[in-house]
Amino acid sequence: MTHQAQAYIQTLLPATSSKIVIESRTLSKSEERVLLNSLKSDAISYIYSATISVGDATIGINKQLFTWATVKLYYATFYALRALLALDNIVSAQ
Known part of the structure; x- marks a missing residue:
């Protein structure tokens, strides 16, 4: 599963970024908008995966x-x- 929000953040902050750089980085309004849209898209994918998993569990039962x-x-x-x-606009790392 592709996590769009995580992938977007990785385009903003290289993997070699220090903790200080990461903690001091502020998103612009356009970056924030892209990140929020990515989170909404991710939420839809997660809900779909949860639904499929419940269906698979039902078949297993x-x-x-x-x-x-x-x-x-x-x-x-x-x-x-x-x-x-x-949906609460919290980006979780994988």
């Missing part, structure tokens, strides 16, 4: 594959929480 279903529900929770973070 119906087939009595309970360990598989548990793993899929774990991922559904992970994706749902990432969606909530993105």
